[in-house]
Amino acid sequence: AQLDTLDLIVLVALLVGSVAYFTKGTYWAVPKDPYASSAAANGAAKSGKTRDVVEKMEETGKNCVIFYGSQTGTAEDYASRLAKEGSQRFGLKTMVADIEDYDYENLDKFPEDKIAFFVLATYGEGEPTDNAVEFYQFFTGEDVAFESGAGADDSPLSSLKYVAFGLGNNTYEHYNAMVRQVDTALSKLGAQRIGSAGEGDDGAGTMEEDFLAWKEPMWTALSDAMGLQEREAVYEPVFNVNEDESASPEDDSVYLGEPTAAHRQGQPKGPYSAHNPYVAPIVESYELFTVKDRNCLHMEINIGGSNLSYQTGDHIAIWPTNAGAEVDRFLQVFGLEDKRDSVINIKGIDVTAKVPIPSPTTYDAAIRYYMEVCAPVSRQFVSSLAAFAPDEQSKAEIVRLGNDKDYFHEKITNHCYNIAQALQSITSKTFTAVPFSLLIEGLNKLQPRYYSISSSSLVQKDKISITAVVESVRLPGASHMVKGVTTNYLLALKQKQNGDPSPDPHGLTYSITGPRNKYDGIHVPVHVRHSNFKLPSDPSKPIIMVGPGTGVAPFRGFIQERAALAAKGEKVGTTLLFFGCRKSDEDFLYKEEFKTFQEQMGDSLKIITAFSREGSEKVYVQHRLKENASLVSDLLKQKANFYVCGDAANMAREVNLVLGHIIAEQRGMPAERGEEMVKHMRSSGSYQEDVW
Ligand code: FAD
Known part of the structure; x- marks a missing residue:
């Protein structure tokens, strides 16, 4: 058949696209380093970007590489600390490496006299961090094969010595799954672990102490294995920080807070991502409630024209300012x-x-x-x-x-x-x-904070809503209030937007207009993170949502979406929300809006509330769940999806337990079977969590 011009254009575009895709990271740089231009000034880029860690270590004279898989910066920080300690106390020649910057197929060539550290955080439900996905898939996949052709049965990693530390949270079911699975996989392939595989627990609040307690015996074991001599540690700076008296902060080349070079130059272009945030206008902001020193913000962030998109259930990251x-x-x-x-x-x-x-x-x-x-x-x-x-x-x-x-x-x-x-x-x-x-x-890099998007992309595709409770807590024994970085900054933005010329929540003061006034007119840098927390594609399927407090955020989006579908005449299945807060007239988020949704959805929307400070006894969502066991069980029989959002430490765990009980009781099964059913629901995607 004849190809017309349009076909040809499409074909060429496809070809270029595929070549680009399959050569990603080989022939063209994946834009990852937000400070690429400044990095070019230092040695990192100059030394050439090889993905071969053995070659890199050889080239730079290193005998110790510390890989990190990090989501919020803690694992990266621990990796840097280990590198410093290894170098200063034991004379190791260390380098820190983002695990996604290197290939793994050649780890079978890792020299015997060198050591690799793996500092790996587990994210969410036992998942790897974003930068460790490929590494994880490589080692836990079916057929691990190395460059030399060696496969899993040949103990291909027998020359690799490694040290492992995991960062996890015991409130999640798959505690420290990442380090555990990687450790098992590496051992199975013949690699030799030095010291024990450490595990830090954020859930118990002991991460730092777990790390400190693990590393001393690890250093002893490593010294034995590599014949290292400990010496008096003398501080050696990692960075050269020079004051440049000839330069002025007004110079165009100076970063005054801009996230990337393009932001500094004033033309940040897409695609926007975790490495290149979009400076988005906040188009509306107000408080959902204010009581004493507790308040909760609702904000509408406009992403129109940015080419950013989101789906109901995704997360938005806010880049804060101290x-x-x-x-x-x-x-x-x-x-x-x-x-x-x-x-x-x-x-x-x-x-x-x-x-x-x-x-x-x-x-x-x-x-x-x-x-x-x-x-x-x-x-x-x-x-x-x-x-x-x-x-x-x-x-x-x-x-x-x-x-x-x-x-x-x-x-x-x-x-x-x-x-x-x-x-x-x-x-x-x-x-x-x-x-x-x-x-x-x-100190860590200032991290963006994530928020569960509280709007529906079907209803407002260009506007992302967030629902954020302002962090202002006096922890037991503390002498002062801890003021959350991002939420108080957002509060200041809200105050400014609503007419306060110099917002100053709690005397904190913020540079509201941002570097070089680029955030003037109430802008904030953001990026979108796609999640698996999703409505069923068939809206007639029933759903059960458990979201107390700000845990209701994504469910406002879910309900907004279903109400819109119902208003268009589509058949919408039972939409059951368990919501909890302190008092019905104090912190009941979106109370009025839910009434409107109720009018649109009629009987298909059911909201069951738990107010913890109204009666003589504290009532929480999990109690209400139990009281409504037969309704919940019936909906599950109709293949309802079950969603939990909010507090990971207590609520999500309790809800998981209660659901197991409900299933067992209602179906006349032993308790363990109920638990198994919940596990099965999790793995099949009909039980989804969005917890923090
Ligand atoms: P931070 O400065 O990060 O402080 C957080 C807490 O850390 C403080 O409250 C305090 O307990 C502790 N802390 C801080 N500094 C100290 C110190 N010096 N000493 C001791 N303790 C300290 N939040 C929402 O409100 N709504 C949402 O929809 C939402 N969705 C989320 C979705 C995901 C996937 C995740 C991971 C989190 C979500 N969060 C949500 C939480 C949110 O990301 C932030 O963690 C939260 O808003 C606090 O951020 P902050 O910068 O204001 O506080």
Whole structure:
């Protein structure tokens, strides 16, 4: 058949597309590094981007690679800390590696005298982090085959020595599944683990201490295996931080908080992603409730024209800005106040060091936009500041804090201090001697926070709603309120949008208009993360949703969607929501809106509420679930999907248990069968969780 011009264009486009797809990462760079242009200035890019880790280690003279699979930055931070310790205490030549930056097919050629660390977080339901998906699939897949042709039966990894640490949360069913499965797979392939496979538990709040307790025996085992000699650790900076007096913060080349070079140059282009956020206008914002010091925000974020899209049930990430009050505190504590607007260049000293902050920048911008300065403090990091304490007395106190876990808990953790507050609690003197490199090394990159989208893409495809409770908590024993970074920033944006010329929630103050005023007119950088938390494609299928508090967020989207379908005359199945809050007239989110949806959906929408502070006894969603056992069971028999959203620590777990009981009881089965049925529902996708 004859091909006309259009066919030809389509064919060529397809061909180019396929070539590009299959050569991804080989012939063209996958745009991943948000600071690619600044990285080019340091050695990382200069040394060439090989995906062969053996070659890379050879080239750079390394004998220890620390791979990380990280979602929120903690695993990455632990990897950096291990690299530093390995180098300073044991003279290892270490490099840190994002696990997605390298291939795995040649790990069978990993030299015997070198060591690989795997620091792997488990995400959600036992899943790998986004950057570790391919690695995970490679090692846990059916037929593992290496470049040399060796397969699983030949013990292909017999020359690979490795160390493993996992970051998990015991409130999830598949606790630390990632490290466990990878450890099993590597051992099966003949690799030799050194020390025990460590497991940190975020659920019990012991992650940091688990890590510290695991690493000492690991270092001993590794020293034995590799014949390492421990030496007195002397701090060696990872980054060169130079103040450039000839540069001005007004120079176009200076990052003043922009996420990428394109944002700095003023023309950020798509595609927008986790490495390239879209600076989106907030078109509407209001409070869903305000009581004493609790409040909850509803915001509408416009993604029209950005080419970003979402589906009902997805997540949106908000890129926050630190509060001015905390930026000032940090600058003051480290004696940087007078230099806040000085331009600094940050370069990795070693070619493998990745600079987490784009540069040149200023101290102010680095702290405000790029560093997680408000987070809880690690004992190891505090300990590393001892050498730079302003006097002997504070040095002695820091050493004691570093060595005594219980004392550290009493004095720092229990007070919920961030790093600057912690140091202020030790002395009023400033820590001017602390190298800025050490602060970059010891603190995480400022992380975007995720929110379950609370709108339906069918109803408002260009507008994403979020429902966020403002974090303002006094933890037991703490001497001050912990103010959440992102939610208080959003609160300030909301105040500004609603007419407050200088919003100042709780005296925090924010740079509302962003770097170079680029966020003026109420904008915020965002990206969308697709999730598996999805409505059934057939709307006539019944659904059961359990979402107390802000856990109702995605269900507002689900109901909005089903109400719209019902209004169009489509058949919509029973839509059952269990919602819980404190009081019906206090924090009942979307109460009025639900009435409108009810009118559109009639009997197919059922909302069952649990108010924990109204009666003499506390009633929660799981109690209501139990009371409605036969309704729930009937809907499950009609193949209802079951969804849970919100608090992972308690609620989601209880709901899981109660559902098992309901199924067992209603169908006259033993309790274990009920549990098994829930497990089966999970694996088949009819039980879905969106919990945090
Ligand atoms: P952060 O600054 O991150 O602080 C969070 C908490 O950490 C504080 O409340 C405190 O308990 C602790 N903390 C912080 N600093 C310290 C310190 N120095 N010492 C001790 N403790 C400290 N939230 C919603 O409101 N709505 C949603 O729809 C929603 N959906 C989510 C979906 C997903 C997939 C995930 C992962 C999370 C979701 N969250 C949601 C939670 C949200 O991402 C944020 O974690 C939350 O809003 C708090 O962010 P923040 O920056 O304000 O607080």
